[in-house]
Amino acid sequence: xxxxxxxxxxxxxxxxxxxxxxxxxxxxxxxxxxxxxxxxxxxxxxxxxxxxxxxxxxxxxxxxxxxxxxxxxxxxxxxxxxxxxxxxxxxxxxxxxxxxxxxxxxxxxxxxxx
Amino acid sequence: xxxxxxxxxxxxxxxxxxxxxxxxxxxxxxxxxxxxxxxxxxxxxxxxxxxxxxxxxxxxxxxxxxxxxxxxxxxxxxxxxxxxxxxxxxxxxxxxxxxxxxxxxxxxxxxxx
Numbered sequence: 001x002x003x004x005x006x007x008x009x010x011x012x013x014x015x016x017x018x019x020x021x022x023x024x025x026x027x028x029x030x031x032x033x034x035x036x037x038x039x040x041x042x043x044x045x046x047x048x049x050x051x052x053x054x055x056x057x058x059x060x061x062x063x064x065x066x067x068x069x070x071x072x073x074x075x076x077x078x079x080x081x082x083x084x085x086x087x088x089x090x091x092x093x094x095x096x097x098x099x100x101x102x103x104x105x106x107x108x109x110x111x112x113x114x
Numbered sequence: 115x116x117x118x119x120x121x122x123x124x125x126x127x128x129x130x131x132x133x134x135x136x137x138x139x140x141x142x143x144x145x146x147x148x149x150x151x152x153x154x155x156x157x158x159x160x161x162x163x164x165x166x167x168x169x170x171x172x173x174x175x176x177x178x179x180x181x182x183x184x185x186x187x188x189x190x191x192x193x194x195x196x197x198x199x200x201x202x203x204x205x206x207x208x209x210x211x212x213x214x215x216x217x218x219x220x221x222x223x224x225x226x227x
Contacts (some may be wrong), residue, residue, distance in 0.1 A: 013217070031211070034215065036218070041220070042220050043120075043205060043218040043219050043220040043221055044119070044157070044205065044207075044218040045218070046215050046216075046217065049215050090157065092157075100162075100170070100212065100213075100223040101147070101159035101162060101170055101172070102147075102149070102157075102216060103159065103161060104156050104158075105156070105157050106155075107156070107157075
Protein backbone atom coordinates (compact mmCIF):
# COMPACT_ATOMS: atom_id res chain seq x y z
CA UNK A 1 0.00 0.00 0.00
CA UNK A 2 1.11 3.52 -0.63
CA UNK A 3 0.38 6.74 1.21
CA UNK A 4 1.19 10.43 1.05
CA UNK A 5 1.56 12.90 3.88
CA UNK A 6 1.54 16.63 3.26
CA UNK A 7 2.77 18.60 6.25
CA UNK A 8 0.81 21.77 6.74
CA UNK A 9 -2.73 22.04 5.48
CA UNK A 10 -2.27 25.80 5.16
CA UNK A 11 0.89 27.69 4.21
CA UNK A 12 1.16 31.47 3.92
CA UNK A 13 4.04 33.28 2.26
CA UNK A 14 4.66 36.86 1.23
CA UNK A 15 4.81 37.74 -2.43
CA UNK A 16 8.38 37.25 -3.59
CA UNK A 17 9.26 34.82 -0.80
CA UNK A 18 10.31 31.20 -1.14
CA UNK A 19 7.51 28.65 -1.40
CA UNK A 20 8.15 25.26 0.23
CA UNK A 21 5.38 22.67 0.34
CA UNK A 22 6.28 19.39 1.99
CA UNK A 23 5.38 15.91 0.83
CA UNK A 24 6.46 12.55 2.22
CA UNK A 25 5.38 9.27 0.76
CA UNK A 26 5.48 5.59 1.49
CA UNK A 27 5.56 2.96 -1.20
CA UNK A 28 6.66 -0.64 -1.29
CA UNK A 29 7.88 -0.29 -4.86
CA UNK A 30 9.68 2.48 -6.76
CA UNK A 31 7.16 5.28 -6.95
CA UNK A 32 6.03 7.72 -9.52
CA UNK A 33 5.48 11.09 -7.83
CA UNK A 34 3.37 14.04 -8.90
CA UNK A 35 2.34 17.50 -7.81
CA UNK A 36 -1.03 18.84 -8.93
CA UNK A 37 -2.51 22.30 -8.38
CA UNK A 38 -6.20 23.10 -8.03
CA UNK A 39 -7.53 26.60 -8.51
CA UNK A 40 -11.02 27.40 -7.20
CA UNK A 41 -13.80 25.66 -9.14
CA UNK A 42 -11.31 23.97 -11.42
CA UNK A 43 -9.87 20.51 -11.82
CA UNK A 44 -6.43 19.23 -10.92
CA UNK A 45 -3.64 20.54 -13.14
CA UNK A 46 -0.34 18.69 -13.35
CA UNK A 47 2.57 20.82 -12.13
CA UNK A 48 5.36 18.27 -12.44
CA UNK A 49 6.20 14.59 -12.22
CA UNK A 50 9.02 12.28 -11.25
CA UNK A 51 9.22 8.83 -12.79
CA UNK A 52 12.86 7.88 -13.26
CA UNK A 53 16.15 9.63 -13.94
CA UNK A 54 17.06 13.08 -12.68
CA UNK A 55 15.84 13.58 -9.15
CA UNK A 56 15.32 17.33 -9.51
CA UNK A 57 12.34 17.93 -11.75
CA UNK A 58 11.12 21.22 -13.10
CA UNK A 59 7.51 21.98 -13.77
CA UNK A 60 5.28 24.73 -14.97
CA UNK A 61 5.03 28.20 -13.45
CA UNK A 62 8.57 28.09 -12.02
CA UNK A 63 7.95 25.20 -9.62
CA UNK A 64 10.37 22.37 -9.04
CA UNK A 65 10.60 19.35 -6.76
CA UNK A 66 13.36 17.02 -5.67
CA UNK A 67 12.91 13.30 -5.17
CA UNK A 68 14.93 12.18 -2.14
CA UNK A 69 14.68 8.44 -1.77
CA UNK A 70 16.56 8.32 1.54
CA UNK A 71 14.07 10.77 3.05
CA UNK A 72 11.04 9.46 1.13
CA UNK A 73 10.28 13.05 0.27
CA UNK A 74 9.20 15.03 -2.76
CA UNK A 75 8.98 18.64 -1.58
CA UNK A 76 7.73 21.35 -3.94
CA UNK A 77 9.55 24.68 -4.13
CA UNK A 78 9.42 27.96 -5.97
CA UNK A 79 12.04 30.66 -5.37
CA UNK A 80 9.67 33.62 -5.53
CA UNK A 81 5.93 33.44 -4.86
CA UNK A 82 3.47 35.29 -7.04
CA UNK A 83 -0.08 36.23 -6.14
CA UNK A 84 -1.32 33.92 -8.89
CA UNK A 85 0.25 30.93 -7.07
CA UNK A 86 -2.50 31.01 -4.45
CA UNK A 87 -4.25 27.66 -4.81
CA UNK A 88 -4.45 24.20 -3.29
CA UNK A 89 -1.55 21.87 -4.01
CA UNK A 90 -1.74 18.08 -3.96
CA UNK A 91 1.09 15.61 -3.86
CA UNK A 92 0.33 12.18 -5.31
CA UNK A 93 2.08 8.84 -5.68
CA UNK A 94 1.50 5.87 -7.90
CA UNK A 95 3.26 2.61 -8.38
CA UNK A 96 5.34 2.37 -11.51
CA UNK A 97 3.57 0.46 -14.23
CA UNK A 98 0.47 0.75 -16.25
CA UNK A 99 -2.85 2.40 -15.39
CA UNK A 100 -1.93 2.82 -11.79
CA UNK A 101 -4.16 4.64 -9.40
CA UNK A 102 -2.96 7.88 -7.88
CA UNK A 103 -2.93 8.14 -4.10
CA UNK A 104 -3.25 11.75 -3.03
CA UNK A 105 -2.19 13.66 0.02
CA UNK A 106 -4.70 15.79 1.83
CA UNK A 107 -3.57 18.97 0.12
CA UNK A 108 -1.93 22.24 1.15
CA UNK A 109 -3.72 25.53 0.70
CA UNK A 110 -1.16 28.17 -0.30
CA UNK A 111 -1.95 31.79 0.49
CA UNK A 112 0.26 34.53 -0.95
CA UNK A 113 0.24 37.77 1.01
CA UNK A 114 0.87 41.12 -0.70
CA UNK B 115 -4.40 22.45 -25.28
CA UNK B 116 -6.69 19.41 -25.27
CA UNK B 117 -8.63 18.93 -22.08
CA UNK B 118 -10.94 16.53 -20.31
CA UNK B 119 -14.50 17.81 -20.15
CA UNK B 120 -17.12 16.75 -17.63
CA UNK B 121 -20.85 17.31 -17.60
CA UNK B 122 -22.82 18.45 -15.77
CA UNK B 123 -20.79 20.74 -13.53
CA UNK B 124 -23.36 20.29 -10.74
CA UNK B 125 -25.89 17.50 -10.32
CA UNK B 126 -28.57 17.44 -7.64
CA UNK B 127 -30.35 14.11 -7.15
CA UNK B 128 -32.76 12.58 -4.68
CA UNK B 129 -31.43 9.74 -2.55
CA UNK B 130 -32.14 6.39 -4.16
CA UNK B 131 -32.12 7.74 -7.69
CA UNK B 132 -29.71 6.71 -10.40
CA UNK B 133 -27.20 9.24 -11.65
CA UNK B 134 -24.87 9.22 -14.64
CA UNK B 135 -21.83 11.44 -14.72
CA UNK B 136 -20.32 12.07 -18.13
CA UNK B 137 -16.78 12.66 -19.26
CA UNK B 138 -15.13 13.26 -22.60
CA UNK B 139 -11.46 12.28 -22.24
CA UNK B 140 -8.69 13.73 -24.36
CA UNK B 141 -9.18 12.27 -27.82
CA UNK B 142 -6.03 10.16 -28.24
CA UNK B 143 -5.97 8.92 -24.65
CA UNK B 144 -6.55 5.25 -23.94
CA UNK B 145 -6.68 5.07 -20.13
CA UNK B 146 -9.55 6.51 -18.16
CA UNK B 147 -10.11 7.07 -14.45
CA UNK B 148 -12.67 8.27 -11.94
CA UNK B 149 -11.82 9.85 -8.60
CA UNK B 150 -13.95 11.52 -5.99
CA UNK B 151 -13.37 14.12 -3.30
CA UNK B 152 -15.78 14.37 -0.41
CA UNK B 153 -15.81 17.89 1.00
CA UNK B 154 -12.84 18.41 3.27
CA UNK B 155 -11.30 15.03 2.49
CA UNK B 156 -8.65 13.63 0.19
CA UNK B 157 -9.08 12.90 -3.49
CA UNK B 158 -9.79 9.15 -3.65
CA UNK B 159 -9.36 6.73 -6.53
CA UNK B 160 -12.47 4.90 -7.69
CA UNK B 161 -11.66 3.02 -10.88
CA UNK B 162 -9.40 2.80 -13.91
CA UNK B 163 -10.49 1.58 -17.34
CA UNK B 164 -8.55 0.40 -20.36
CA UNK B 165 -9.41 -1.56 -23.48
CA UNK B 166 -13.09 -1.62 -22.53
CA UNK B 167 -12.59 -3.18 -19.15
CA UNK B 168 -11.84 -2.20 -15.60
CA UNK B 169 -8.10 -2.32 -14.79
CA UNK B 170 -8.28 -1.48 -11.08
CA UNK B 171 -10.98 -0.49 -8.65
CA UNK B 172 -10.98 0.61 -5.06
CA UNK B 173 -13.08 -0.62 -2.16
CA UNK B 174 -15.33 2.38 -2.68
CA UNK B 175 -16.29 1.13 -6.14
CA UNK B 176 -18.90 -1.39 -5.06
CA UNK B 177 -21.82 -2.92 -6.95
CA UNK B 178 -23.67 0.41 -6.92
CA UNK B 179 -21.07 1.85 -9.28
CA UNK B 180 -20.41 1.04 -12.91
CA UNK B 181 -18.43 2.58 -15.75
CA UNK B 182 -18.94 2.46 -19.46
CA UNK B 183 -17.44 3.77 -22.66
CA UNK B 184 -20.59 3.81 -24.75
CA UNK B 185 -18.94 5.23 -27.84
CA UNK B 186 -15.55 6.43 -29.02
CA UNK B 187 -15.61 9.66 -27.06
CA UNK B 188 -17.58 9.38 -23.82
CA UNK B 189 -16.73 7.72 -20.52
CA UNK B 190 -19.47 7.51 -17.93
CA UNK B 191 -19.81 6.75 -14.23
CA UNK B 192 -23.18 5.44 -13.08
CA UNK B 193 -24.32 5.26 -9.50
CA UNK B 194 -27.32 2.96 -9.39
CA UNK B 195 -29.04 3.98 -6.16
CA UNK B 196 -27.48 7.07 -4.66
CA UNK B 197 -26.87 7.51 -0.94
CA UNK B 198 -26.29 10.67 1.04
CA UNK B 199 -22.63 9.74 1.42
CA UNK B 200 -22.18 9.75 -2.35
CA UNK B 201 -22.26 13.55 -2.22
CA UNK B 202 -18.84 14.61 -3.47
CA UNK B 203 -16.90 16.15 -6.33
CA UNK B 204 -16.27 13.51 -8.98
CA UNK B 205 -13.25 13.90 -11.23
CA UNK B 206 -12.63 12.14 -14.51
CA UNK B 207 -9.06 11.76 -15.76
CA UNK B 208 -7.35 10.28 -18.77
CA UNK B 209 -3.83 9.41 -19.86
CA UNK B 210 -2.27 8.51 -23.19
CA UNK B 211 -0.52 5.49 -21.74
CA UNK B 212 -0.76 3.78 -18.40
CA UNK B 213 2.48 5.22 -17.10
CA UNK B 214 1.87 8.75 -18.34
CA UNK B 215 0.46 11.56 -16.20
CA UNK B 216 -3.27 11.72 -15.76
CA UNK B 217 -5.10 14.81 -16.98
CA UNK B 218 -8.14 15.80 -14.97
CA UNK B 219 -11.44 17.44 -15.81
CA UNK B 220 -12.97 20.24 -13.74
CA UNK B 221 -15.23 17.79 -11.92
CA UNK B 222 -18.94 17.27 -11.33
CA UNK B 223 -20.28 18.28 -7.96
CA UNK B 224 -22.87 15.67 -6.97
CA UNK B 225 -25.32 16.63 -4.24
CA UNK B 226 -27.63 13.95 -2.88
CA UNK B 227 -30.73 15.18 -1.07
